[in-house]
Amino acid sequence: MKKPIKIFSLGVALIALMASCDKNRNHPGYSYFPDMENSQAYETYAESPVWEDGKTNQLPPEGTVPREMIPFDFEKTDVNRTWAGQELENPYHGEAEIVERGKELYGIYCINCHGDNGDGKGFLYTSGKYPYPPATLLSDKIKDNPDGEIFHVITVGFGMMGSHAAQVIPDDRWKIISYIRQELHQ
Numbered sequence: 001m002k003k004p005i006k007i008f009s010l011g012v013a014l015i016a017l018m019a020s021c022d023k024n025r026n027h028p029g030y031s032y033f034p035d036m037e038n039s040q041a042y043e044t045y046a047e048s049p050v051w052e053d054g055k056t057n058q059l060p061p062e063g064t065v066p067r068e069m070i071p072f073d074f075e076k077t078d079v080n081r082t083w084a085g086q087e088l089e090n091p092y093h094g095e096a097e098i099v100e101r102g103k104e105l106y107g108i109y110c111i112n113c114h115g116d117n118g119d120g121k122g123f124l125y126t127s128g129k130y131p132y133p134p135a136t137l138l139s140d141k142i143k144d145n146p147d148g149e150i151f152h153v154i155t156v157g158f159g160m161m162g163s164h165a166a167q168v169i170p171d172d173r174w175k176i177i178s179y180i181r182q183e184l185h186q
């Protein structure tokens, strides 16, 4: 190759290289053969030509479990409560900050029925608004219950008490139980 041609092609290459830079940071610049760089995005609730039912937002496949969720297969029966007590284990062991958080959560979700000290005389009951006496959490039964049984009660409910699964995430249930054990059962 002759010298001027070499210099010329080097110049063209340099210009091409510089042209791909851009002072405007909001502009991605030019790319050579973008291939799959830019994917076709659909809004969550927009129509989609890709799926048969025309919806972009598809249901997750059957059996999908959200991250960090532990599936809970126990039903609201005494036998299942006993099983839960045998199978489930509290990941906490009375750590101070866990008990502290458990106390806050108890104050939000349980105190209105079960009372400050767990004797079942919460305001909802003493005010006459809740007709059925909430169980005491200070009984020998509850003291002897494994943590998993209390987890079961919070999750699926017990007798007149409804399930609190929708309000209290599993991790927080263990914290409430830690509080009941460390503070109310002492």
Ligand code: HEC
Pocket (backbone or CB within 6 Å): 106, 109, 110, 111, 112, 113, 114, 124, 130, 132, 133, 134, 135, 136, 137, 139, 141, 142, 150, 153, 154, 158, 159, 160, 161, 162, 164, 168, 176
């Ligand atoms: C709306 C009132 C109410 C709330 C809120 C409530 N409970 Fe209960 N709970 C009850 C009632 C009533 C019973 C007794 C049910 C029965 O005997 O039919 C009960 C029973 C229980 C039992 C079983 C007692 C036994 O003898 O087996 C436990 C454990 C318990 N509750 C824990 C909790 C915890 C922990 C919370 C907070 C996450 C909570 N409850 C929130 C009303 C409530």
